[in-house]
Amino acid sequence: MFVDSHCHINFEGLADRLPQVLENMRSNAVTHALCVSVDLETLPSVLDIANRFENVYASVGVHPDHEDVKEPSVAELVELAAHPKVVAIGETGLDYYRLGERTLADMEWQRERFRTHIRAAHATMKPLIVHTRAASDDTLRLMEEERAGVPGGVMHCFTEPWPIAERALAQNFYISLSGIVTFKSATEVQEVARRVPIERLLIETDSPYLAPVPFRGKPNEPAYVSHVGRYIAQQRGLADAELGEATTQNFFRLFKIPAAV
Ligand code: NI
Numbered sequence: 001m002f003v004d005s006h007c008h009i010n011f012e013g014l015a016d017r018l019p020q021v022l023e024n025m026r027s028n029a030v031t032h033a034l035c036v037s038v039d040l041e042t043l044p045s046v047l048d049i050a051n052r053f054e055n056v057y058a059s060v061g062v063h064p065d066h067e068d069v070k071e072p073s074v075a076e077l078v079e080l081a082a083h084p085k086v087v088a089i090g091e092t093g094l095d096y097y098r099l100g101e102r103t104l105a106d107m108e109w110q111r112e113r114f115r116t117h118i119r120a121a122h123a124t125m126k127p128l129i130v131h132t133r134a135a136s137d138d139t140l141r142l143m144e145e146e147r148a149g150v151p152g153g154v155m156h157c158f159t160e161p162w163p164i165a166e167r168a169l170a171q172n173f174y175i176s177l178s179g180i181v182t183f184k185s186a187t188e189v190q191e192v193a194r195r196v197p198i199e200r201l202l203i204e205t206d207s208p209y210l211a212p213v214p215f216r217g218k219p220n221e222p223a224y225v226s227h228v229g230r231y232i233a234q235q236r237g238l239a240d241a242e243l244g245e246a247t248t249q250n251f252f253r254l255f256k257i258p259a260a261v
Helices: 015-027 043-052 074-081 105-124 137-144 161-171 187-195 220-235 242-255
Strands: 001-006 030-035 055-059 086-095 128-133 153-155 175-178 201-203
Touching: 001 201, 001 220, 001 242, 015 030, 015 043, 015 220, 030 220, 030 242, 043 055, 055 187, 074 105, 074 187, 086 105, 086 137, 086 153, 105 128, 105 137, 128 137, 128 220, 137 161, 161 187, 175 187, 187 220, 201 220, 201 242
Parallel strands: 001 030, 030 055, 055 086, 086 128, 128 153, 153 175, 175 201
Antiparallel strands: none
8 A cells, every 4th residue: 555645636637637636546556646736726625636536635835936826824724734534734845946037146036935834834733744845955954944853844745865865854754756766867866765764754746746656747646646655665665555654653753644544
C-alpha cells in the first residue's frame, strides 16, 4: 500500500474524472492522497474534494509561483486551516527559476509570503509543505530564521543534491520524492532516494505533472505513486511492501492523521 503525499486532483484533467481517479487509486493499493492548495482562489475546489472523499486530505497555502493572486495573511491561513480535513500549510516556499529580468531583491514578496506561511504553521502547529526551486539557500535560511522545524514539514518534489537534503533533515523536515526519481538522468535524486533515513521519506506524484516512468510525458495521477514507491524500494534493496508501509506511516505521523481512517 502506498500514499500520495502531494497531488493536485482539483486541476483540469483530474477534477473532471474524479470517480475514475479514486478507483484507480484503489486498484493500485494507493490508500490516501493529500490534495495540495496553490492559491486561495482555487482552495474551495480542494476543500470540496476533501469533503467528498474520506481518504483525501487538504492543505491551505499559496504557491510561490502564483503572483497575481490574493495575498494571504497569517490570520486568514490560520482560520482556513481550522477545516477538519486540512492537515498542512502550503504549498509555500521560494522559486527563483522564472526570475526573468528581475533580481533576487525583487523577490522580497516571495520571501514575505513564505514567512507568513511559516508563522501560520507555528500558530496551528500544522506541518509545512515546502516548494523550493533554484532557491535552496534562501529557503533553508528563512526556515531557520522562522524556526520552521518547530511545526516541521516536508520538502516536496525534492530535486536538490544530497547536501541540501541533509540540511533540511537537520531542521526536522521530511523529504518527498516524485516521479522525477524514475527519470534516467535524475542521478542526484536517486542518490537522495537511497540516503534519506527511511523514517523521513515520503512519496508523491505532484499530479497532474511529472508522471513517473513508464508514463513519463503523459498526464499523471495519484495511482502512479505506486511506481515511484516501487522504484525507490528497488534502489534501496527493500521489498515494495516495506517501502510502502514506512512511507505510509511517515505520512500519518507527519500530518497527524489517525492511522485507522
Ligand atoms: Ni505541487
